[in-house]
Amino acid sequence: MKEKLVLIGNGMAGIRTLEELLKLDEADKYEISVFGAEPHPNYNRILLSPVLAGEKTIDDIILNSREWYAENGITLHTGDKVNEIDRVNRKLKTESGKEVGYDRLLIATGSNPFIIPVPGADLEGVIGFRDIADVETMLSASRSYKRAVVIGGGLLGLEAANGLMKQGMEVKVVHLMDRLMERQLDDPAAELLKCSLEADGMEFLMEAQTAEILGDERVSGVRFANGSEVEADLVVMAVGIRPNMELAQRAGLYCERGIVVNDTMQTYDPRIYAVGECVQHRGICYGLVAPLFEQAKVCANHLAQLGYGRYEGSVTSTKLKVTGIDLFSAGEFIEEEGDETLVLQDQAQGVYKKLLIRDNSIKGAVMVGDTMDGSWYFQLLREGADISSLRSSILFGQHDLGDAGHGDETRVANLSADAEICGCNGVCKGDITNAITSKGLFTVDEVRAHTKASASCGSCTGLVEALLASTVGEGYAAAPSKKAMCGCTELSHDEVIKAIKKEEIKSMRKLFDYLNWKTPDGCASCRPALNYYLLASWPGEYQDDLQSRFINERAHGNIQKDGTYSVVPRMFGGLCTPKDLRAIADVCDKFEVPEMKVTGGQRIDLFGVKKEDLPAMWKDLSEAGFVSGHAYGKAMRTVKTCAGKTWCRFGTQNSTGLGVQLEELTWGSWMPHKYKLAVSGCPRNCAEATIKDFGVVCVDSGYELHIGGNGGIKVRVTDLLCKVDSEEEVLEYCGAFTQLYREEAHYLERTAPWVERVGLDYIKQRILGDEAERKALHERFKLGQEYAQIDPWKARADGAQANEFTPIQLAV
Amino acid sequence: MSEWIEVVELAQIPVLGSRVIKTRDMAIAVFRGSDDRVYAIRDACPHKNGPLSQGIMHGHSVTCPLHNWKIDLTSGEALGPDEGCTNVFPARVEEGRVQLQLEPVEEVA
Numbered sequence: 001m002k003e004k005l006v007l008i009g010n011g012m013a014g015i016r017t018l019e020e021l022l023k024l025d026e027a028d029k030y031e032i033s034v035f036g037a038e039p040h041p042n043y044n045r046i047l048l049s050p051v052l053a054g055e056k057t058i059d060d061i062i063l064n065s066r067e068w069y070a071e072n073g074i075t076l077h078t079g080d081k082v083n084e085i086d087r088v089n090r091k092l093k094t095e096s097g098k099e100v101g102y103d104r105l106l107i108a109t110g111s112n113p114f115i116i117p118v119p120g121a122d123l124e125g126v127i128g129f130r131d132i133a134d135v136e137t138m139l140s141a142s143r144s145y146k147r148a149v150v151i152g153g154g155l156l157g158l159e160a161a162n163g164l165m166k167q168g169m170e171v172k173v174v175h176l177m178d179r180l181m182e183r184q185l186d187d188p189a190a191e192l193l194k195c196s197l198e199a200d201g202m203e204f205l206m207e208a209q210t211a212e213i214l215g216d217e218r219v220s221g222v223r224f225a226n227g228s229e230v231e232a233d234l235v236v237m238a239v240g241i242r243p244n245m246e247l248a249q250r251a252g253l254y255c256e257r258g259i260v261v262n263d264t265m266q267t268y269d270p271r272i273y274a275v276g277e278c279v280q281h282r283g284i285c286y287g288l289v290a291p292l293f294e295q296a297k298v299c300a301n302h303l304a305q306l307g308y309g310r311y312e313g314s315v316t317s318t319k320l321k322v323t324g325i326d327l328f329s330a331g332e333f334i335e336e337e338g339d340e341t342l343v344l345q346d347q348a349q350g351v352y353k354k355l356l357i358r359d360n361s362i363k364g365a366v367m368v369g370d371t372m373d374g375s376w377y378f379q380l381l382r383e384g385a386d387i388s389s390l391r392s393s394i395l396f397g398q399h400d401l402g403d404a405g406h407g408d409e410t411r412v413a414n415l416s417a418d419a420e421i422c423g424c425n426g427v428c429k430g431d432i433t434n435a436i437t438s439k440g441l442f443t444v445d446e447v448r449a450h451t452k453a454s455a456s457c458g459s460c461t462g463l464v465e466a467l468l469a470s471t472v473g474e475g476y477a478a479a480p481s482k483k484a485m486c487g488c489t490e491l492s493h494d495e496v497i498k499a500i501k502k503e504e505i506k507s508m509r510k511l512f513d514y515l516n517w518k519t520p521d522g523c524a525s526c527r528p529a530l531n532y533y534l535l536a537s538w539p540g541e542y543q544d545d546l547q548s549r550f551i552n553e554r555a556h557g558n559i560q561k562d563g564t565y566s567v568v569p570r571m572f573g574g575l576c577t578p579k580d581l582r583a584i585a586d587v588c589d590k591f592e593v594p595e596m597k598v599t600g601g602q603r604i605d606l607f608g609v610k611k612e613d614l615p616a617m618w619k620d621l622s623e624a625g626f627v628s629g630h631a632y633g634k635a636m637r638t639v640k641t642c643a644g645k646t647w648c649r650f651g652t653q654n655s656t657g658l659g660v661q662l663e664e665l666t667w668g669s670w671m672p673h674k675y676k677l678a679v680s681g682c683p684r685n686c687a688e689a690t691i692k693d694f695g696v697v698c699v700d701s702g703y704e705l706h707i708g709g710n711g712g713i714k715v716r717v718t719d720l721l722c723k724v725d726s727e728e729e730v731l732e733y734c735g736a737f738t739q740l741y742r743e744e745a746h747y748l749e750r751t752a753p754w755v756e757r758v759g760l761d762y763i764k765q766r767i768l769g770d771e772a773e774r775k776a777l778h779e780r781f782k783l784g785q786e787y788a789q790i791d792p793w794k795a796r797a798d799g800a801q802a803n804e805f806t807p808i809q810l811a812v
Numbered sequence: 813m814s815e816w817i818e819v820v821e822l823a824q825i826p827v828l829g830s831r832v833i834k835t836r837d838m839a840i841a842v843f844r845g846s847d848d849r850v851y852a853i854r855d856a857c858p859h860k861n862g863p864l865s866q867g868i869m870h871g872h873s874v875t876c877p878l879h880n881w882k883i884d885l886t887s888g889e890a891l892g893p894d895e896g897c898t899n900v901f902p903a904r905v906e907e908g909r910v911q912l913q914l915e916p917v918e919e920v921a
Contacts, residue, residue, distance in 0.1 A: 449892055449893050455880075519871060522870055524867070524882075527870065528868070547869070548828075550877065551868075551877045554866075559863075559866060561878065563863040563866070807831070807839070808834065809834050810817070810833055812835050812836060
């Protein structure tokens with residue numbers, strides 16, 4: 001006999017909870033039914049504004065069709081309001097007279113628009129802005145009437161006003177305060193917004209207190225406290241929402257401003273849960289969608305009786321969904337004493353950005369006109385990241401967008417539908433926005449899964465986030481500040497790394513057991529990461545798990561689109577001899593290599609090699625003195641060098657020789673991501689050392705050490721770590737920096753984003769602050785190298801892992 | 813029903829790994845799960861013919877090495893929002909040896 005789970009409230013929070021629950025095996029224990037007061041299945045309430053503006057239809061915003069309920073065995077009762085909860089007998093009574101028992105109850109009754117208690121508030125033509133019925137009333141009014149007054153200059157009011165204007169009405173917005181959206185914007189931002197809306201034809205009555213709604217049967221005007229009046233055929237009250245807790249209150253559940261719940265989303269009656277806008281959690285009632293989704297996840301987990309996961313509150317951000325106006329606000333925006341602000345204002349371009357800084361971290365962000373970097377600031381805010389090293393350029397945004405070929409297209413909302421967003425997979429803006437609305441997507445991961453946008457190189461992630469934000473507005477669920485490694489766990493990379501060290505976990509199985517992995521074998525995303533963490537933490541002890549490595553690292557070559565492999569022999573410092581080149585040429589002839597190419601890292605790439613030929617080819621290369629170039633791995637790739645002092649008239653130090661020494665030190669080491677070095681002999685920097693992970697620029701007086709550069713997806717110039725005097729020091733600092741990166745960066749995080757995440761100051765403190773610690777890091781690096789510098793090519797040429805390279809021929 | 817053909821010893825396939833079996837007209841990937849169950853699937857991803865044998869196996873699915881499509885090894889179907897299907901063949905272990913039934917199949921995809 002299944003337990004009965006009843007959901008009161010057929011809206012976004014409640015249904016999201018059921019969706020989360022259905023993802024879990026334990027959902028099977030429930031027979032689920034849903035009661036909704038509205039006649040519709042679950043729809044996307046956030047998108048009512050675009051429906052009002054005529055940009056979408058009601059069908060576009062349905063999230064769960066009636067078929068969805070049926071397919072999941074959920075009984076749906078629409079248009080039937082629950083009137084009473086009988087907690088003693090665990091029964092509900094509905095308006096239509098139904099009586100239903102429950103074992104568990106979920107309340108998600110949402111909120112009601114607040115109607116100002118003034119005379120005339122009950123006249124015909126006076127409404128809130130909350131549901132499809134309100135939108136239908138407004139749309140029909142716009143066909144017969146001309147003048148609309150919207151009371152409330154907040155997010156909802158402005159969206160309603162914009163929609164009514166789009167439907168051809170003359171719209172006046174009445175606002176009690178002297179500033180629009182005063183809970184999200186400061187003066188300059190609000191003023192800029194007001195100007196843009198006025199330019200579109202919206203009128204404003206500021207600091208106006210509504211005293212009375214005029215009219216006999218239908219509204220005819222509004223009178224204010226100062227005695228002035230305006231005419232109106234339609235009045236929309238959008239002054240705020242109140243949690244809808246009346247039903248819960250009558251049932252005797254403890255309520256304050258909302259239904260009070262704990263961190264597991266339970267009310268004071270443990271059989272009754274509540275989520276969404278109707279609840280009050282740790283003193284806060286949320287009116288935005290993103291927190292509801294976090295609540296839904298936790299609530300589902302407890303309904304499934306899994307018993308982990310707590311809701312600890314959310315930091316929210318706001319986006320205005322008025323086509324053509326980009327606005328973003330998050331956190332605090334009015335400075336307290338001691339706070340600092342960074343402001344960029346360009347009146348002519350209509351751009352205003354302000355960041356509020358306290359103790360070197362962002363506490364709030366307000367942006368109008370250019371909101372491209374809103375999600376980046378919001379992320380820095382939630383992480384509490386130290387921004388001191390970014391300070392001088394932070395207002396200009398995170399440059400990964402511009403550098404990935406998207407140029408100045410910062411106003412994503414203004415791009416046309418056929419503008420290409422994801423260059424790797426050829427996904428256009430229209431594909432993404434259609435998927436977001438038709439499939440009901442809320443997170444970047446969901447967009448990625450459905451459209452492939454940002455699923456390859458990731459450089460357009462910011463654009464995709466911006467599209468998500470402008471399409472679903474405040475409902476956009478920004479990635480949580482603590483990001484789980486993958487779907488197999490709730491733990492973050494940092495938590496896993498810490499556990500491996502603290503609990504001395506030395507095998508993959510033990511890790512899965514100890515950290516309660518949700519899948520039996522992990523997945524293609526977490527296994528390579530875990531294998532790396534274990535390998536980097538326990539050199540010589542952990543047994544490398546080849547089946548947890550991506551094929552390139554398992555086969556020690558780069559898989560190509562036709563299933564063949566490419567082979568890159570290592571040439572230390574890029575130096576080679578005629579004998580080396582002859583050996584490579586002979587190998588190419590013998591194995592009929594169809595194409596050779598000189599790589600960007602000064603090596604020679606041999607393409608089109610059949611997998612079964614690899615060991616024999618490596619045998620020849622190995623006998624000629626070559627080792628693997630690791631061009632296929634999350635590993636140390638190459639040390640690039642310039643002509644050097646021997647030949648170059650500008651050369652200052654023995655840069656080429658130093659490059660060879662660095663490569664001899666670092667070759668073979670596994671890394672969180674690929675890792676490149678370069679040594680230039682003078683500041684002309686022909687080896688391009690300032691876009692490498694670790695770069696050395698020789699000068700007459702010594703060696704400049706540069707870190708965290710990148711020439712790929714997002715070009716980043718290195719930061720100067722320090723200057724040293726001798727080659728020995730270069731090697732020691734290189735080993736220490738490399739080891740710090742190996743121990744602390746997340747898998748698949750290049751040094752550039754890692755340095756930005758932890759801050760240059762931190763790295764300086766670890767490498768330069770304490771000589772003993774630097775030496776210890778370098779020693780740990782060298783210890784790991786004892787196990788890593790065993791040439792994998794020679795091992796396989798000698799017969800290791802033969803099965804990997806040998807297909808089985810069947811005579812059928 | 814076609815006959816069971818012995819192809820390889822189970823011990824010659826790594827756990828959560830695969831071997832490639834070449835017949836006259838196609839390549840088949842034979843996978844071994846962490847529970848020693850075996851699966852046989854045509855070695856071509858329904859997306860762009862990526863060699864599934866080279867992917868990372870987890871549970872009873874494999875992630876294609878070329879573009880990360882996830883393929884269910886029991887049905888040959890793409891998982892998640894991706895759509896597509898490749899051939900699968902009956903596979904079993906008898907006394908430590910892997911056997912397949914290789915009925916002639918028409919390509920699906």
